[in-house]
Amino acid sequence: MTYRLPLATRRAAQVLRGLSFLAMAVILGLVVWIAVDPALLISHRAAALGLDMGGRSIGGASRLALVAGAWVALGAVLYTLWHMSRLFACYAGDAALTPSAAHALRHIGLGFLAQSAVGVLAHPVETLFLTLGAPAGQRMVSLAVSSADLGFVLAGGMMLIVGLVTSQAVALRAENEGFV
Template sequence: MQHTPAPAATPSFYLKRHAQVVHALILVGVVLLVVQPVLLLAFERPWLDLFGAGSFLGLPTAPADGPARWRTALVSLLPVGGGLYALRQLWRLFGEYGHGRVFGKTAQDALVHFAWAVLLLALLLPLARGLMTVALSIGNPPGQRFMSISIAWFDCLHILFGAVLVAIARVMAEARRLADDNAGFV
């Protein structure tokens, strides 16, 4: 006996509105992520200090010269790329939610990929910040080069958040599998 899933329900007004708000926030997030390397390349140090680019990127100081800015901007592409991937998965997820396909396979896959992206980014961001400090100081004379790796409370919070998201995604995948199995018996 072949199970035919019921047609997707029409999304509620609130779910559709929520998906639209999240899509708008994702677009803002994309702009903020893409601006990071551009800020490093486009502005000299006094302007970077004014914008707080060093603290925005997790660096002890803004890059002083052109080659340091280029190196730091190139290394910053690693977390930027990971962030863009996570936001792409979130876009897919809320696109499905906006169409009322909350428990569909595409929504489930997007949730799983987003959860893993968040967890991996949380684990890799301290390392990426450390690599940016190396890129920042590698042009310094010997004895003035440094590497700074720090883990703050929000890094631990992001790791926990990622782990919770992975668990929720797995529970939802199992619930979907059980629902499909049970629907096949009816």
């Protein structure tokens, strides 16, 4: 018996693959933009964290650390998007129950978990480096876990499980195909 994905599913996967590439291009653009103009990143992060910089600039080392942190966060997003595009390529090519699709699913899960970890770690690191140059008494380190971080943990765990189950389905399919 041959298993084929419906044409509509394969076409939708092709469209989503294109969107994944578009998102990756945007992320790569952000990586370059952050390197060229870190001041915008710093003002954006300060506003997001509710910090009043009061026209104060931050030191070169802190600036470098913030840029590096942003690159790590964007790297986790790129990693996830890359494996999403691989998964959509599998689905578009009618290869849903294959080791490659299972591998992509597991790595999407790992990517989501990495994004969650980066999200939790970024908060104290960013507050530390953004306030490092502030007068004594105004420096701070804050820790926060957002609902988005929890969502990424749940989504990552779910994708990992789906990937593992798909691996088992791939093994079952191979077993089934060995029967006449």
